[in-house]
Amino acid sequence: LKSQARIARFFRAS
């Protein structure tokens, strides 16, 4: 089963 990832998982606050 696949679940929806969030953007914060890939891009960090700069």
Add this chain to the structure above:
Amino acid sequence: MLELRLVQGGLLKKVLEAIKDLVNDANFDCSPAGFSLQAMDSSHVALVALLLRSEGFEHYRCDRNLSMGMNLNNMAKMLKCAGNDDIVTIKADDGADSVTFMFESPTQDKISDFEMKLMDIDSEHLGIPEAEFQAIVRMPSAEFARICKDLSTIGDTVVISVTKEGVKFSTRGDIGTASIVCRQNTTVDKPEEATVIEMEEPVTLTFALRYMNSFTKATPLASQVTISLSSDLPGVVEYKVAEMGYIRFYLAPKLEE
């Protein structure tokens, strides 16, 4: 003091129509480089990055970096009052709590001023690393929009798979399954009708169609769309904004838990 004059005011109207349903409030950042925006949707699954380079404006004055918080629905309401051929000027004073949109008809016989209240928006700016993608697909934007619309009548998610055979968009739902393959096609009369697939490695990713359909609201901006994919990374759906910049939509994939 900020004063940005855009002869192709219709572009700004189209930009707002493309992002207003995805993002409610956002900070527009103005610097000598250009007019930009970065914002996430309320679920933090998608991110939109807009850049309109300063060179694309007929007149671009930005004395110091300025961040203006705007409600995009309200901004879109105001820009809807501009004609498609109008020249649009965005004006703001340093520290002001409002921004003015001035619309000039092409023949200069009608000048409109719309002043909109600014808002304080607390948003974090994310660093987006430069990535090498495993696959980049460039195809007609209308074709991509049609595929997303068609597939969303069958299922909620799209599996995008790029191989040397082409790019495959597939879905499944309660009533059945659907699969659409687009092959590379560069032997077309017009370059905007081409489909070009650059593949370093085969890649397969799953995305929510709801977001893809939202991104396709940018279709009127550009005849071509570029979809960039790498395993386990957000997909990037990019529309050029004339010669002056781009709208990039980043969408987090669905991953195995």
